[in-house]
Amino acid sequence: MIEAHQLTKRYGDKTAVDDISFTIAPGSVTGFLGPNGAGKSTTMRMIMGLDRPTSGTVTVNGMAYARHRAPLREVGALLDAKAVHTGRSARSHLRTMAATHNIPAARVDEVIEMTGLATVARKRVGGFSLGMGQRLGIASAMLGDPRTLILDEPVNGLDPEGVQWVRRLVRSLADEGRTVFLSSHLMSEMAQTADQLLVIGRGRIIAAGPVQQVIDSVSAAAVRVRSPRATELAALLEADGAAVTSSAPGALELRGIDAERVGELACAHGIALHELSPRSASLEEAYMTLTQDAVEYRSDGTATAPTAPKGENR
Amino acid sequence: MSTITATAAAVHPTVARPAVEARPSFLGILRGEWRKLLSLRSTWWVLGATVVLITGISLAVAASVDAMAADPVTAPTLATTNGAEFVSGGFQIGMLTIAVLGALLITGEYSTGMIHSTFAAVPTRVPVLLAKAIALSVLTAAVAALSIALSYLVTMPQLAEHDLVPALDDARTWQVFGGTVYFLIAAALFSLGVGTLLRSSAGAITVALTVLLLLPGVLAFISLNWVETIARYLPLPASGAFLGGSEDSLSSGGEQLTAATGLLVIAAYALLPLLAGAVVLRRRDA
Structure with missing residues (x-):
């Protein structure tokens, strides 16, 4: 269980996280979705007590992270894949982490096996690929067998097989009743992994709830019609309550009406239709609708949703 | 994705099994820091360099005893010098490498991002710094003692010719040896403190080496009273108060600090940062 209450973080005059409140419930996977620079990592660092909130509070399993007697037992975090000294071997890194909590060496070997790092455990982390770094980060997160997991962009840099593995892992962790909170800037990834969504843009929560509900809330179905008598049809449809826009001569985009009703109206008035296609908004469209005002960095002129990771994580 | 791979497909969830044992303690944090220190190759390189440099320099210093004895100007000084000062003659160069080790102990964590993992495990943070200081002190003491022992052995033939082999039952000998170890530990802790404040390897090493090594030499050229006073309180000149070497020390401009004051000044350099x-x-x- 993670509870944030009016959480705010400002760096100088830049507000990274702006008065957000949310509750992440145990037993399900909650996706933290937002464009790069939206405040995901900052929020996660505040949960872990690494960054101090400018105002507001955040608790994990009932109290501030730093006040837990055995923090690694409560929360396991992957904040950035390279939060490891590059000169140390994966196993040494895990052993140093384990030592602080007197976690037995057997558990270190267990998480190494679990994350598929056995063959490289004695190699220095400096030579690891991004994917191996992610696996090591997940291994350290699992070290204390924590009740809550916080994973910042866990599938970044993983190959497809690794992505599948992370999905299965978080699913099984949530099924065991743990709280799983993971971030991504990819809607498609979240749709396949998460049960709940928390969408953030420019430091504010812009949507929250079960994945399908969040998608439905922003993707009002549209209908596309082409007809030689488009103008006449448009007047009919508007009289019937539809919102009509036209992008090209003879073509109409309709909202607030379904395809069946359009067909019946056209038929009743003897208007020929050259196209009648219902279009439900795609995940990406829904995401872009959600975040169109919240994208911090966009390419010149065109409103593209960020799809490529640009290394926001340090 | 149905291919079975030897690695990640073998996920066995942690369902309903005894909880992992996890009881944090300061001793555990200390063991963690000790392991951190020893599991880096750079640590071993720095320590090896320290031993080699200290021993090598003391050997060179001892080799110059012949020349000192032959020179009528330096010959009287030689008569009043305890042989221990020749044995620990390489400590200044050791101070340099140990200072680098102390700074990197913390700045290396900031530059690699390791500090996030460290503070996630110990969110109260201060115990980590304390554990680092203890681990660093123990390792520095061990390396300093080893360097002095080696120096003692390699300089013995040369010093014996001039009857300068430090007597092991002489309190003065142990004052010099103990003072050298004390000073090297202080130099390590000073750098660790500066590194904690600055977080950058380059910045911390520059500041530490400037204060420890460079400043006394630079200030020696300025003969203003207040500058000379400051210079006396810099680590290296202050160490002269209990390490001896008064005649050729850099604070020759004014009167020296007493040994007790020297020890306190050095302790302040170690602890305040x-x-x-x-x-x-x-x-x-x-």
Whole structure:
């Protein structure tokens, strides 16, 4: 269980996280979705007590992270894949982490096996690929067998097989009743992994709830019609309550009406239709609708949703 | 994705099994820091260099005893010098490498991002710094003692010719040897403190080496009273108060500090940056 209450973080005059409140419930996977620079990592660092909130509070399993007697037992975090000294071997890194909590060496070997790092455990982390770094980060997160997991962009840099593995892992962790909170800037990834969504843009929560509900809330179905008598049809449809826009001569985009009703109206008035296609908004469209005002960095002129990771994580 | 791979497909969820044993303790944090220190190759390189440099320089210093004895100007000085000062003659170069080790112990964590993992495991933070200081002190003491023992052995033939082999039952000998170890530990802790404050390897090493090594030499050229006073309180000149070497020490401009004051000044260099570091460590974002 993670509870944030009016959480705010400002760096100088830049507000990274702006008065957000949310509750992440145990037993399900909650996706933290937002464009790069939206405040995901900052929020996660505040949960872990690494960054101090400018105002507001955040608790994990009932109290501030730093006040837990055995923090690694409560929360396991992957904040950035390279939060490891590059000169140390994966196993040494895990052993140093384990030592602080007197976690037995057997558990270190267990998480190494679990994350598929056995063959490289004695190699220095400096030579690891991004994917191996992610696996090591997940291994350290699992070290204390924590009740809550916080994973910042866990599938970044993983190959497809690794992505599948992370999905299965978080699913099984949530099924065991743990709280799983993971971030991504990819809607498609979240749709396949998460049960709940928390969408953030420019430091504010812009949507929250079960994945399908969040998608439905922003993707009002549209209908596309082409007809030689488009103008006449448009007047009919508007009289019937539809919102009509036209992008090209003879073509109409309709909202607030379904395809069946359009067909019946056209038929009743003897208007020929050259196209009648219902279009439900795609995940990406829904995401872009959600975040169109919240994208911090966009390419010149065109409103593209960020799809490529640009290394926001340090 | 149905291919079975030897690695990640073998996920066995942690369902309903006894909880992992996890009881944090300061001793555990200390063991963690000790392991951190010893599991880096750079540590071993620095320590090896320290031993080799200290021993090598003391050998060179001892080799110059012949020349000193032959020179009528330096010959009287030689008569009043305890042989231990020749044995520990290489400590200044050791101070340099040990200072680098002390700074990197913390700045290396900031530059690699390791500090996030460290503070996730110990969110109260200050115990980490304390554990680092203890681990660093123990390792520095061991390396300093080893260097002095080796120096003692390699300089013995040369010093014996002039009856300068330090007597092991002479309190003065142990004052010099003990003082050298004490000073090297202080130099390590000073750098650790500066590193904690600055967080950058380059910045911390520059500041530490400037204060420890460079400043006394630079200030020696300025003959203003207040500058000379400051110079006396710099680490290296202050160490002269209990390490001897008064005649050729850099603070020759004015009267020396007493041995007790020298020890206190050095302790202040070791502890004040660490205390300041502990305060900002708690307040700052990691």
